[in-house]
Amino acid sequence: MTESIKVGIVGYGNLGKGAVAALSQNDDMELVAVFTRRAPESLQIHNQKVKVLHISEAGKYQGKIDVMILCGGSATDLPEQTPTFAVRFNLVNSFDNHAKIPEHFAAVDKVAKAHGTTAAISVGWDPGLFSLNRMLAGAILPEGVDYTFWGRGVSQGHSDAVRRIEGVKYAVQYTIPVQEAIDRVRSGENPHLSAREKHLRECYVVAEEGADLERISQRIKTMPDYFAEYETIVNFITEEEFKQQHSQMPHGGFVIHSGRTGHGLEHKQMMEFSLKLESNPEFTSSVLVAYARAVYRLNKEGQVGAKTVFDIPLSYLSKRSAAELRRDLL
């Protein structure tokens, strides 16, 4: 492959930073510019050679950028930015609001088809690689049950919810899969598991001086939707400990499919996919970068419109040729 794929990044939070790092591991791709809503000169970019521009400049790069990696949030950024960018650019995003995926897909598909662009949505690990594994396992072993466990890892949504409580200065929430539940699933027992039986929630909180710790703890543990139905552990720690021990963003999880085959369904067959990530955003952006390559190729072939991980042959993610993949990896 001699031509390099020209990539733009929209948004420079954790995901955008991860995408800059991930692109440096892929020598068939070239970062043209990072686009931000902030003042471009205010961004601290690790690699000084990276061009940073205001997002309002992006339109000028039509035809000069092969794929845009959208690194905004799913709540407000992506629903608005994705159809807008799909007018001019091939793109990939990590839209992760599961309930709204069909609606988001339809909106992006319409624009992308009208303008001849290709847009991979909901790319990452969940939705993304975990979804692929759930789908694959269900297609191979229709007589089966699948289980998804998340963690140990930081949930941004739950951490934010704790931070909004009065008297909380800093907080982080770890979702932790219950080992006993995983063991029961791996045994092929096919248990019915409640939310509480699958995961527990552990919070590390730095309180404001003079705050009522017992009250904060109660507010967390009884918070509906977020904590009330789980076993929740609340630890109060110092600001120093918080900064030293809880500034990383680890995550991961397990997709386990417990199936049966044979005329009498007499044989247990277990499929498992798992991730153990020291940096959730860097991993997610590595997935986005691989799918950016796929989007570029699909568009070259005339495959336009919205796509998901289900629609894209995995060979499109690799920079190696199909013949090399067959020879070395099959």
Place this chain on the structure above:
Amino acid sequence: MTESIKVGIVGYGNLGKGAVAALSQNDDMELVAVFTRRAPESLQIHNQKVKVLHISEAGKYQGKIDVMILCGGSATDLPEQTPTFAVRFNLVNSFDNHAKIPEHFAAVDKVAKAHGTTAAISVGWDPGLFSLNRMLAGAILPEGVDYTFWGRGVSQGHSDAVRRIEGVKYAVQYTIPVQEAIDRVRSGENPHLSAREKHLRECYVVAEEGADLERISQRIKTMPDYFAEYETIVNFITEEEFKQQHSQMPHGGFVIHSGRTGHGLEHKQMMEFSLKLESNPEFTSSVLVAYARAVYRLNKEGQVGAKTVFDIPLSYLSKRSAAELRRDLL
């Protein structure tokens, strides 16, 4: 989906039997006939309604069978049968001679393209699902190392090698991954591991009466290519114990990719895919059946020629529509 996919099975060994069972779990597929080289009336078929025909009758079913599942062996059956069947039928096989995959692909591709058929080769779990995971992980985390461990499971090739030794009546060989090696890989240490450090081999042997057990044990342990470079354990057991404890065909294994991300490669990122199978042939044939569905669809779309797991979008394996998959599994 109202029309059902019409399937034929060629070969009625363990894989063919597994395919009959797997098809019964997929209500969008219909088994038209099993084709065998043996006398059709000699086959004991679990489901009495299955039609069994001599393989010489297969040609008459052109146009009446949408996909043939070839269940023969990779040594002699598949290299000969696959191009022959690709003249008249879409097909899927589990060709697993890694070194000869490029040659087999080329031979099948030529015939399939000339006759407008679609042929998925080397489908199963290794080659197959394990290959997919090696490829996917390498594309996402280029700075990484992948490790494949097999077992605990029966290796037919090694079992056959032991059976050929004089004085051996029955024998089975289990390949066993070394837990310490797996733990080192999972820690992100990226160790260099020799064959001996990754797997050990355990044999259960029923000797002929009066045979020299010490000599059999030595012959096994010093056999080049098969056992000499491994730690090998040889257990002599009775015929009764053999039949009770060692008539199953369990297998499985692990594909672990240990990667790094970040500008200083400071974050470890582990991806793992594993299988724990009580019946290796029934699982492999379940994979073949799902890919038979994909082959049918690819051919309907005009995508002809040889294909591998790398080339086929995973949504093609599922009987559910793309919209359903997005809504329920993404």
